[in-house]
Amino acid sequence: MCGIVGAISKNRNILPILITGLKNLEYRGYDSAGVAYLKNNKINIVKTSGKVSKLENKLNKSDESNIGIAHTRWATHGKATSVNAHPHRVNHITIVHNGIIENFKEIKEMLENNNYSFKSSTDTEVGCALLNYYYEKFKDVDKTIKAFMDKVMGSYAITMIIDSDLDNLYVLKKESPLVIGISDNTNIVASDIRAILKYTNKYYILDDFEYAKISSNEVIIKSIKGEILNKELHTLDLKDNDNSKGHYKHYMLKEIMEQKTTILKTVLPFIEEGIDSLMTLPDLTKYKEIFIVGCGTAYHAGLVAKYLFEEVTNTRCSVYLASEYRYQNNFLSKDTLTIFISQSGETADTIAALKLVKSKGYPTLGIINVENSTISYLVDTCLYTKAGSEIAVASTKAYTAQVALLSILVHSHGLRNKTISRDNTIEVIDEFKSIEKLITPLLNDKDTYLSIAKNIYKEEDIFYIGRGLDYYLSMEGALKLKEISYIHSESYAAGELKHGTISLIKKNTPVIASATNSNLNAKTISNLKEVLARGADIYLICDDNYKDDTFTIVNIPRASEFVKPILVIIPYQLIAYYTATLRGTDIDKPKNLAKSVTVE
Numbered sequence: 354m355c356g357i358v359g360a361i362s363k364n365r366n367i368l369p370i371l372i373t374g375l376k377n378l379e380y381r382g383y384d385s386a387g388v389a390y391l392k393n394n395k396i397n398i399v400k401t402s403g404k405v406s407k408l409e410n411k412l413n414k415s416d417e418s419n420i421g422i423a424h425t426r427w428a429t430h431g432k433a434t435s436v437n438a439h440p441h442r443v444n445h446i447t448i449v450h451n452g453i454i455e456n457f458k459e460i461k462e463m464l465e466n467n468n469y470s471f472k473s474s475t476d477t478e479v480g481c482a483l484l485n486y487y488y489e490k491f492k493d494v495d496k497t498i499k500a501f502m503d504k505v506m507g508s509y510a511i512t513m514i515i516d517s518d519l520d521n522l523y524v525l526k527k528e529s530p531l532v533i534g535i536s537d538n539t540n541i542v543a544s545d546i547r548a549i550l551k552y553t554n555k556y557y558i559l560d561d562f563e564y565a566k567i568s569s570n571e572v573i574i575k576s577i578k579g580e581i582l583n584k585e586l587h588t589l590d591l592k593d594n595d596n597s598k599g600h601y602k603h604y605m606l607k608e609i610m611e612q613k614t615t616i617l618k619t620v621l622p623f624i625e626e627g628i629d630s631l632m633t634l635p636d637l638t639k640y641k642e643i644f645i646v647g648c649g650t651a652y653h654a655g656l657v658a659k660y661l662f663e664e665v666t667n668t669r670c671s672v673y674l675a676s677e678y679r680y681q682n683n684f685l686s687k688d689t690l691t692i693f694i695s696q697s698g699e700t701a702d703t704i705a706a707l708k709l710v711k712s713k714g715y716p717t718l719g720i721i722n723v724e725n726s727t728i729s730y731l732v733d734t735c736l737y738t739k740a741g742s743e744i745a746v747a748s749t750k751a752y753t754a755q756v757a758l759l760s761i762l763v764h765s766h767g768l769r770n771k772t773i774s775r776d777n778t779i780e781v782i783d784e785f786k787s788i789e790k791l792i793t794p795l796l797n798d799k800d801t802y803l804s805i806a807k808n809i810y811k812e813e814d815i816f817y818i819g820r821g822l823d824y825y826l827s828m829e830g831a832l833k834l835k836e837i838s839y840i841h842s843e844s845y846a847a848g849e850l851k852h853g854t855i856s857l858i859k860k861n862t863p864v865i866a867s868a869t870n871s872n873l874n875a876k877t878i879s880n881l882k883e884v885l886a887r888g889a890d891i892y893l894i895c896d897d898n899y900k901d902d903t904f905t906i907v908n909i910p911r912a913s914e915f916v917k918p919i920l921v922i923i924p925y926q927l928i929a930y931y932t933a934t935l936r937g938t939d940i941d942k943p944k945n946l947a948k949s950v951t952v953e
């Protein structure tokens with residue numbers, strides 16, 4: 354979603370830093386962009402709806418500046434117009450802002466009563482006016498920021514330029530990520546360190562209710578009380594952050610292919626030394642029930658874990674959508690562990706659910722991909738997936754890394770509660786160690802996926818079905834297809850079709866299924882026959898060399914319950930990918946979607 358970059362330098366033109374930073378944040382999703390910088394001793398603001406390249410074209414090529422702020426906006430309050438785009442400026446103050454000022458209506462009214470008027474429909478302009486109001490009142494930045502933090506409800510990462518103090522940038526933060534990158538005579542602010550890695554990998558992380566004064570060669574970070582803080586300087590490992598597309602046409606395809614290594618990389622620390630390594634994972638036997646919370650694909654990974662917890666280790670597990678979890682009776686107790694799954698670690702709904710659990714004092718565990726992200730800080734214990742940067746909006750390698758890590762976690766639990774034998778563990782560890790060999794033929798089977806894609810890409814409705822674990826996997830398959838191809842695709846428990854949905858099946862409706870559980874396959878296949886009899890075209894992913902000329906069949910190797918979900922999902926990912934290529938959609942940045950959903 355929204356992205357921030359700001360820079361101040363003694364000896365460099367910061368405009369290329371701002372534009373490069375914004376381009377690196379594009380993948381997160383946005384619909385307008387803007388920049389403010391010092392030009393001829395005045396703040397010059399250039400904004401546009403649409404892409405960063407459009408903004409770049411609007412900039413005067415010969416302009417240079419040593420202080421500036423920039424932003425990509427994903428519209429929430431007000432449409433994606435250039436008026437609503439950031440930066441916003443009110444009298445002496447210019448800001449860019451990520452987050453949402455929840456009480457902006459009340460603040461706006463107060464400011465209107467104090468003769469402020471507004472050009473945009475954004476909460477950010479109101480925040481900017483409030484900063485200006487306090488600055489004119491106190492004539493002091495510390496007091497201004499404290500008053501702002503006391504007054505504003507909601508979330509913000511703000512970068513600010515004050516006309517009377519052009520040797521400094523100011524940043525303030527609550528619940529939206531913000532880092533300060535350190536370079537030679539140049540300091541760079543960003544909502545994600547990965548946006549500015551070209552310039553530095555050394556950075557400070559701002560925590561909630563902290564702010565900083567940043568000049569070209571100094572960073573002073575303070576608490577809301579105005580105390581100077583001695584913060585840790587972090588260094589990001591560059592080798593794990595390859596953001597190039599390589600020879601691939603799309604990041605999504607590159608990331609699907611990267612699963613050859615990311616799955617093993619994620620689980621290796623916990624299987625390297627066999628059972629001893631597994632025992633380094635948290636002990637879950639003290640909990641009576643496991644709750645799992647996440648959104649979208651992360652929620653789907655949670656469902657796979659539910660299946661494994663319940664069916665293999667006989668442990669109750671409930672999975673919740675984070676956006677629903679906060680508003681329902683959540684039956685928390687000291688005997689429950691709540692696991693939060695998130696690729697970005699910044700998803701607003703997941704953070705809100707986590708804060709709720711924490712506020713009640715109950716234990717939490719995170720399965721997170723992005724190190725040093727908000728959720729990774731908030732949880733009691735954090736386990737990292739090692740998928741590396743995921744740029745495509747549609748999650749692929751992060752999902753399989755989540756599933757793999759959860760599988761290993763469940764496995765260690767099964768060993769501890771004696772529902773899994775040591776022999777079984779050795780087999781599963783071997784499977785994970787040979788995961789590249791298992792998945793490479795599936796990843797390389799382009800002809801099969803492309804021929805399925807050719808049959809389905811003109812359709813507007815596609816059904817996904819399965820039973821048990823296959824049902825949960827079909828949910829992820831349907832999500833992948835709909836988000837990147839814009840074909841309406843829904844998944845259903847196979848046995849449910851005849852309770853309503855089958856009425857929608859007509860001649861040539863594609864029905865895609867997986868059947869990989871020998872106890873349930875016969876039932877799924879009879880459900881497929883029912884839709885076949887009503888004219889549907891059937892595509893079946895299965896692992897037992899099932900033969901049926903009336904179906905198109907994708908065979909996957911046999912594997913344990915722990916590795917099988919990974920094998921099933923690869924054909925689903927690639928069917929979605931090739932279908933979207935035939936429809937010519939913007940695969941890496943599908944419309945209306947953002948990579949990191951930082952609003953509730």
Ligand code: F6R
Nearest residue numbers: 649650651695696697700747748
């Ligand atoms: C779909 C997808 C989304 C995310 C969801 C949660 O491909 O990527 O459904 O899974 O927005 O995001 P994270 O995992 O960052 O919390």
